[in-house]
Amino acid sequence: MMAAQDSHLPEPFTKIKGAERIWDRAREDDGGDRLPWVKERNSICDPDVEVLNGAPPAKALEGGRNLELSPSLIQSEKHLIMLQTVRLKEGEEDLQAVSQLNIQQQSGLHMVVQRGASVLQPLVVVQQGVGAQQNIPTGVAISLQDGVYTFHDMEVMQINVLQEKVQAKDEENKSMDKSPGMLLIKKLVPKNLKNSVKIDRTKDLHAVEEILSCTAKDDISVSLNEPKEQGEQSVVKKTDTLEAHTNTQHRKKGEKVTIHCDLCAFTSLRMSSLNRHMKTHSDEKPHLCHLCLKAFRTVTLLRNHVNTHTGTRPYKCSDCEMAFVTSGELARHRRYKHTLEKPFKCSVCKYSSVEASKLKRHIRSHTGERPYNCCLCSYASKDTYKLKRHMVTHSGEKPYECYVCQARFTQSGTMKIHILQKHSENVPRYQCPHCNAFIARKSDLGVHLRNLHSYLAVAMKCSYCEAVFHERYALIQHKKTHRNEKRFKCDRCSYACKQERHLIVHKRTHTGEKPFTCVSCSKCFRQKQLLTVHFRKHHDSNFKPTVYECPKCGKGYSRWNNMHKHAENCGLARAKVVTRHKGSKGKKKRWNSLKQDVKQEGCSEVSCGGLWESAGTVDLGSFQDVSVVNTECCASEIVPVEYGIETSTPREQKTEMTCEMILNMMDK
DNA sequence: CGCCAGCACGCCCTCTGCTGGCCAGAG
DNA sequence: ACTCTGGCCAGCAGAGGGCGTGCTGGCG
Incomplete structure (x- = not known):
């Protein structure tokens, strides 16, 4: 449902990259002025401010509280709102504190926080006039003064669901009467977790989807609030489907408890998982590869890595000779080679792929997106490899050498064709289906077909007769029929010849004209050659007759x-x-x-x-x-x-x- | 803790087709 | 001698396949 509503990013979302993606989008939207955007990863251990990966312009983050729009974004009439966690002090645990953050005044965003919670400043790029508003279901969008961002954009916002049923019920009853149009975001934190919390995006967005899809149900409520009523709280909850997010204060014996990561949206039902997860927030990589000194977090990762050195490939394909380091590789290989399963399908065409990344790359052929820019020319490519290959054109490098004649080539395919056609026997040639011409390369056959055998809307006329042709080849063949034709005919006799000059000479036999006169004896001749022969024979003493x-x-x-x-x-x-x-x-x-x-x-x-x-x-x-x-x-x-x-x-x-x-x- | 599945990114490869320079043949 | 034409050829880019590797998180 959400994916259908927001066609921007249907693909799965990962917590940090999502923020990067927002920034990337901001870059793309930023008029292409190629500002030196630098992604920085602020320390997630900063006790006061958590900045999502992909740092905004410095000014926007200044102090961690004031929300300012970067000049470039202002110029491009796009709104950049940063989401960052601001831990409230004791005295700020109210909505007045929120207003002190200047959020509303500067962004038009109305936020409500719960007592004791941290406040999340939204980090969202909203493009004006994109028509998003009509696509956003009521209660799903947060209205801004000049723009809208959708739930999808809220991927980087931390949304959580209130579990406090009684309170929620009261809130719900109050807010249901309020006019829709403004969804208030509420982040609820277990009281024993004072740090900021992100929720699992997948689960919660699904939960929200579910809520939105069945808003009429009694057990679901979507609380809305008027912008002016900042003092009120809103709650998005579904009591029976969101048990996993139960606040630990309310858990009962035997009840599964979802444990939240303080630093990201990770949740788990197992403490061991959380403990392991917490290592991902650390740079600690205690397991060193003794061969290359590369460090890894876990022994498993190290072992897999060492296997790449040793060539150990424990996962062997049962259908071929291939073997792999990991089971995942084997599974993927089997999809490519044996099962041919392609679960990732393009919604525009019939393309499908084994891997999501391939589908993502394919989609660029529909969208025309070219994220990889050449720094030396205007070329931009759709993937990294093409850009890399393109860069060879600037360096002049020819990395591929023919092993026979040592000729060098820029691309392997070019060299392969060269070897095939210059140094191989039984070179394949391509026969034209229309004229039986044999052409060395298929692409050149295509050129041949286009030049000679394509249908021409405007017919071409033979220069010798009235015949017209819509195919160039047919015209050429037709013209050849005129080649030996005796087109020059004498109007006084049956004489005909191929060349006009011959006819001119012939016509003198009818007119009696003899334009060539011997300078020695004044004898006249119709043809120059006759004069020449005469002169040599009768007036040239050095002339030796040909025998x-x-x-x-x-x-x-x-x-x-x-x-x-x-x-x-x-x-x-x-x-x-x-x-x-x-x-x-x-x-x-x-x-x-x-x-x-x-x-x-x-x-x-x-x-x-x-x-x-x-x-x-x-x-x-x-x-x-x-x-x-x-x-x-x-x-x-x-x-x-x-x-x-x-x-x-x-x-x-x-x-x-x-x-x-x-x-x-x-x-x- | 280890195994495993899945995701993500990157690299390299092949196949394909278009383009333009070169050159020999034809007119 | 000159021009035109078409095949040859290398350069280059588009698209997609396949694999390598690192990482995360569920689960036993």
């Missing part, structure tokens, strides 16, 4: 295609057509390799005038002997089977070869 020899019989030809035609009858097998892609470095290497292969096979290139280099398309069809060797190496290496690459028919190849050769030579 293309048949690799089979050695017969020479002045033109490559003529030799080529001859060679067809010399019995050489037909080679595959190879297209050299200009500008492709890799293909250029392969092209040179092919050239070398062809040379080695006996196709002599004699003063060919840069034929190999200038040829756009080469028909090796007549080199039958070469083809046997080269088609294997060429087909596999040079012409990878690619989508959209087409091969030409022999006749086309011859035509294209000549044309492109000439055009390329013209370009030169």
Whole structure:
């Protein structure tokens, strides 16, 4: 019930940490101004003042009595109220003494104390305007002038229940008529215990829950008091369920007695437990580890610790080879590995965990809370490990080294991937389900899928035709179909070609245009290459005509295609057509390799005038002997089977070869 | 007093996915 | 020669699993 009403802190609460948590919350609420909050643990043995762990700003604690708000909190319009125990002197055991504490005047909190009791100044951070008021059930909240704090916030307040039935009954009868809206906190102390007392939070809050859930019952009363009636006391009690808190003065023979710790909320039915508990308030740790000199309170703790040194693991898992120092470890291990029991369930999603701390960490992924701030940048993490890992980015440290190549990495996972993909056999690759591409990393496959195969709301149009595509990959594949298309068509004949410049040359056959004139004899040519050939042959005395020899019989030809035609009858097998892609470095290497292969096979290139280099398309069809060797190496290496690459028919190849050769030579 | 269960905190690990620089291939 | 593209790669952070350890408190 309480947890449902206060979503802040549903998790279990521990006495000291609760106070810290309040302070932590105050820090978080404090506008993030990063004030140097310092948690101090005041001596719990201080006879006059007990300050809950997590010291407030010094001013607030000054004197242990005056209640002041820290400037930062005032600025942030939040109220900080400290709860501290103030033992009243004899003359102060009345409400007048309380008022002298200035609590009401400064905080708006109305408190009532019982005669002889200590007074608790509340240590609560209340945020204004958080709408908490409507969430607080009547009688559960303490109203402040400008804020509200709930029972949950009262975790750090010491609440106890009056057991004095008769008195309570009278109080109850009086107060039931009073208007609700103000719950007075009353701390009752057994008269033989003059020190401040905290109650067991779990039990008593449960008790209060129970009270609140059944306020109509006769045996339960919730006493409320008007703020102005400070002289009256209120009592929260449930007579039959709170027997455990019986004041020792009223105990009967055989009745179980709850013993309270003077210094905290601990209660127990056994004195031995209390005695042992009291050691927790002492720094005494008499049991020293002889191996590391670390000190422990108890022999058991020391033994467990020594076991960590010796490797003694008495608790062995029955289902696997694991063994542990403590039974708790074993139990947890069994939950993780064998029973798969996950009792901590997230209320937001389906996540569940073996440990509460894991659920707490998980919840941060919902809330976005990032409590761990980097001191060097704006990064903040949700857990300590991530912050620690992040700090490596500032130090430049690369703690992980590849054992093969000594490359260093910042994260172990990165190194693992490196080793897997650089130094391992049978490296797994990820195949794209849409295009059969194989990609080394799954994450990169994701990038590939996003870039190439994701649906695009705005369709992309092909730049060559009207086709539109919603997938980038489909567009790319489609464009490749235009690659070998003879898109440039002559409007006077059936001629078509792939490049516009070829069409321009062709059109001169229709217009009769001959723009290239020989400077020596004024003869005109349609193509630059024709002029060049003419000039060399007729006007260049240094020109030595190229002779293309048949690799089979050695017969020479002045033109490559003529030799080529001859060679067809010399019995050489037909080679595959190879297209050299200009500008492709890799293909250029392969092209040179092919050239070398062809040379080695006996196709002599004699003063060919840069034929190999200038040829756009080469028909090796007549080199039958070469083809046997080269088609294997060429087909596999040079012409990878690619989508959209087409091969030409022999006749086309011859035509294209000549044309492109000439055009390329013209370009030169 | 010892055993035990449970809690809390911390550390380390893995898996995962995003990001951006680099580089070779393609145009 | 240049630009663009996409795979490769390391860096880095998010999320969660598993275990180590210390401590507290119930109980025999």
